[in-house]
Amino acid sequence: MMRSFGPAAALGGRSAARWCTYRRVTVAICLGNLVAVLLVLRSLYSAPGYFNSAPRRVAVEYSAEQIRLVEESIRIRRVAVPVELVEAVKKLEKAFAREEKRRKELPLELKQKVSYEILERLRDLGENSNTTEQREALESWRVEKLRDIRSSSAQNLSMSGLSNEESRMLKRALEFNWRMLMEDIGLWIPVSAWHTEHDDKPENEPEEEEIIAGPPLPPECNAQLHTDYGGAAVRWGLTHHKESAADCCQACLDQAKRARPGALKCNIWVYCPSEYGCYSPDKYEHKHQECWLKQADHPKLNFKDRYSESYRDAHPSAPVVVPWMSGVITV
Missing domain, CATH: 3.50.4 (Hepatocyte Growth Factor)
Incomplete structure (x- = not known):
């Protein structure tokens, strides 16, 4: 005999179906997994000797002979370092850096003015002038230019065509970087060289005999x-x-x-x-x-x-x- 259910029974079935949806089942499973993971971690952290099981660094003990050899090796390496050479290289690098800085400070327009004046001085010598006369003329021009700059500086005046800053830079170039300035303006005069042959052999010492190839001659x-x-x-x-x-x-x-x-x-x-x-x-x-x-x-x-x-x-x-x-x- 079949029983008939009323409207209340039908309403209860629909409510249960709505609660057991796919999303709610997934959330429930995730919560269960999270609880399981937390329980496992708790059991591991509470287990005795867990942190003590990590490997410890073993201290190495060296003998007196090994320590002596290491110290001797360090001492040899320090002695082998070319300290004087390193210091000399550092000084050269500083000097080159200063010279390069000074070279860059001289403006191009000022270099052109200097080159024009030097060329005029060399033209006055004529085409038949030798290198000695040219060097003397250049040195004379440098001395005169330095004298004019110092005289103008003492009177708080500026040289004609040059500002105070340009006069200061030119004075420093003529005093300390004269050769570098000549290179910058493309001027090169060969240096005269005198070769003197020195005979250090004593007066009474006999001349070395020339070697003759082959057997001795009768x-x-x-x-x-x-x-x-x-x-x-x-x-x-x-x-x-x-x-x-x-x-x-x-x-x-x-x-x-x-x-x-x-x-x-x-x-x-x-x-x-x-x-x-x-x-x-x-x-x-x-x-x-x-x-x-x-x-x-x-x-x-x-x-x-x-x-x-x-x-x-x-x-x-x-x-x-x-x-x-x-x-x-x-x-």
């Missing part, structure tokens, strides 16, 4: 450095090369022994020891290791030690020192 070769003897050619050196001066002398000795009766016998040898070749006034190019075999009843010197100035004037390609070495055979 006494009968009578080797003479920077010497060129004349004579009739027994063997042309253009096609006769030897490894050393000793070999050239030996070639002269051998030729004299093997010469036929009536033939020329070598008694003079001339050798080119220079790797760059040897000068001769003839038309040929004489190269390294040329060995000339010559004969002369009365040997005469062509050149000895140095070519004279008159000879070099007539022969511009001649060097100062005679490059050949020679000897007259004595048996």
